[in-house]
Amino acid sequence: MIEAASAPDPVRRMLLVATHAAASPWFVLGRTSKPFDALLGETYELVTDKFRYFAECVEQEPVVMACVVSGKNCRMEKTFKPILTFKSGRVNVTDEYKSNSTLTLRNGVKETYTYVMPTLVVGNVMLPNRRYIEPQGTIFIESNSGCCAELTFMDRGIISNYYTNRIE
Secondary structure, three states, rough: OOHHHOOHHHHHHHHHHHHHHHHHHHHHHHOOOOOOOOOOOOOEEEEEOEEEEEEEEEOOOOOOOEEOOOOOOEEEEEEEEOEEEEOOEEEEOOHHHHHHEEOOOOOOOOEEEEEEEEEEEEOOOOOOHOOOOEEHHHHHHEEOOOOOHHHHHHHHHHHHOOOOOEEE
């Protein structure tokens, strides 16, 4: 995102934001055990020399979490309200809230990007040694500059443990 804020071309900025959006679901790969479940009002903060990440559980029932990531000339805000559905030995995690990313360009103009994350599928829930996580569906990214992008995650199923997921 920091690199996107300094890119002079709007198409290049969209490409970098789309890369960030596509990479976001991969942070959970390999984490197939019970996830961190924050208590109401509990916060998490991470500060590095490049960015600041702040997250908080803002509502317990139903669970609603919010996070803000800010760095040089960029900021991302996300509210996450997971909706879980269980069927055929897998759990689908969906979230209809949009992610908002704002880039402050060199000329001071603010460019905003919005998108909804894809569904995360946790497969083989009943088999702990064979569990897998993969994103499925489409991310549609819109910018107030007029650019847009569409990313589709291909359904890989059980073989996603052994092969790289493909994005078209």
